[in-house]
Amino acid sequence: MRFVLNGTSTIVDAHPMARLLDVLRQDCGLTGTKEGCGEGECGACTVLVNGEAVCSCLIPVGQVESADVVTIEGLGDDHPLQHHFMNEVGAQCGICTPGMIMAALSLGPSPTLADVRTALAGNLCRCTGYSAIYRAVMKWRETQNASGPAPASAAR
């Protein structure tokens, strides 16, 4: 099985029906993607497949053959959205945070608060009541729109 994982062509020896989540965590050693429910309700396992936010617990790895898969690790540790999550305390316990960030990445360029709420409706957070997450995502988009797509390190 071959796919592009965080920009690198990757081959894994896995059953095509294995959950993408398990392949990422166990075969690829990328544990930033979390399992919260195993049935696509909580969104903690959200990754991008060809730019679209999906629950990796619902996707058999066979389905991402030759696709472009991005996990939280693919952002490195200097992505502006990560900084806004830190600054706005969008992460409390942090278990939903990687999935929340990946889901937010699929937002369009100038989202309204309603757009953000809709985009994140499939991602459960039990700690924050979501307000701090909205603040992080909105500030990220405002900063981006103000300065154009800035280099990641300048966003802080």
Next chain:
Amino acid sequence: MPAVGNSVARKDGIGKATGRAQYADDITFPGMIHGRTIRSTIPRGSIRSIRFDFDTDGFTIVDYRDIIGRNSVDLIEKDQPFLAERDIRHMAEPIVLLAHEDRERLNAARVEIEYEEETPVFDPEQSPEIFKKIDIVKGDVASALATADVVVEGTYRTGHQEHVYIEPNGVIAVPEDVEGKKGVAIFGSVQCPFYVIKALRCLFGKHPPIRVIQTETGGGFGGKEEYPSMIAGHAALLALKSGRPVKIIYDRLEDMIATTKRHPAIVRHRTGVMRDGRIVAMDIDVLMDGGAYVTLSPVVLSRGCIHAAGPYRCENVHIRGRTVFTNTPPNGAFRGFGAPQTEFAVEVQIERVAEALGMDSVELRRINALRPGDTTATGQTLRKDTSALMVLEEAVRRTDYARRREQLKGTNRGLGLSLFYHGAGFTGSGELSLKSRARLELTPTGVRIATGSTEIGQGTRTTHAQIVSDALGIPYEDVEVAQPDTARVADSGPTVASRTCMVVGKILEGCAHEMKERLNGLSPAEYHARHGAFNVEQVYEPPDWIKWDDAAYRGDAYATYGWGCDVVEVEVDPDTFEARPVKLTAVQEFGRPIHPALAQGQIEGGTAQGLGYALLERVVMVNGAMANSQLTNYIIPTTLDMPELDVVMLENPYPGGPFGAKGLGELPMDGPAPAVVNALRHLGLDIREIPATPELIASCAAVA
């Protein structure tokens, strides 16, 4: 710039935002195998036979006969077994443990258990066994009720609530040699590492070396207070028998079906009031469903009863509480710890008292709200840090409450309010007997905090580091926080009861002052370079004025209280009867925020849990088991369920807290449910139960 009072960077922010933070399921050890729990499928009876319908080759199998110490989870009582021997008292009770390196073989293994079934008890009002009774008496309720102008009666019901920390329970037990002795290290998602130590010392009897290391923890809310002792015991039994590291991670279904929930409650009120609005008598009966074992039910009941009269002055109060046995999985700690149940009841009752008097309910609250110098139901004289009126007036002013209520008349929206309070820290003499300790260690670059207080999302690492930074006068960045490992941190008591910032933070403040004196003007790095390292350790000393009589239930129940007033506007769909909160204003006073953004996060998150409790979160019990034990059918608030939140943080410092801070974690949980139900009352819906599901609202609308 001082660290305290500023929203400095979270110590754990980067690890969490990058996915690098290591939770239990992210960790592996060489040779690690996986564990699984075989559970009862009946609510009450006894085990007749156990048959293994699989090839047991390569499996490690454990039952109660493998226990060398005592088969009891050592908590308040020792009534709950780690593994059922013969008697079954609830569904999903652990009976047999299996471990194997291949997870597919492990999950495919079939264990057939035959039972002798007995008739279960599910109705707490029919329970034959009382775990704990509490009686709080002040004045003479009977006489006061007889002379009151109006007496209002009411019965209020609250359901189970599931914690839904997004990371389910999980631990890894790793066999380790400690000076030639066979011991075990537990790595796990836990709130209280030293509770696990106590439970495992009982389980293993002869004191093999045990340590507990808290891994990054994906939410707790009380759900990882006592339950981890059970799962840690299971993993340790499998690890010691197999000689290999054993990981047990519950999936969501197992976590929901087997672990603790918030206690369901039935609360009855009789309130005597004079025409001018003075409350003269409160007669309150509290019944809580404890489930099959005692766990923490006595203390949950205690906190529930102490808060049952609400933040009101009344000279004649009688509160009778009992928590009872039923054949359901044991209920346990959950943020608020009994108070959300009883404060729901009293706040809806107050609204009904106002209705009975024909009086504005804000005015009724204003007349009766506790003020400094008033006494509570337990006879505690309140001090200057009492803010019931302050939060009430601010919430009313900010929401233009009376005018907005008037504006909404004739619409499908209602506006409701709740006034509430929450005692911070352990009850009564609890903090004195805990003797919590904290330690500060000088390092080559600064200082290290070494406590058993766990970071479960609330910001322990950050607020503790802020307190130490300012008390010691060194940069926040120079304070590091050790991962809780019971072998190398001080036992600072459990991370519960809104005590971590206020109580453990206070010990750390004391440690920092002592260390500063010894540094004698040098920075930690300078001192370390010249003289080497040293540690400072201190024990918590509660304020000396606290007097508590546990036998009579009289005295200073808590060193201080946080105060809150929530106002919520709720819209009811006339076709589906779904109630949707539109806007919620939360005005809360908790001394002084150490970290304003974290504090706001506690209020926003606690409010969300409270709204779920009020409207969405219904645990459906069928034959003693949670029937909706999945996130598809147990609904917690999503982004689309949450209203606009307006949070106001007021200050009224508590002199006994670090920099004036009080506890905060649980306070926000108490207010939303009664505020929502009072908003529904504004629409003419006589609801006295939560969750107020569309079905319940529809049935009330039919009566109205």
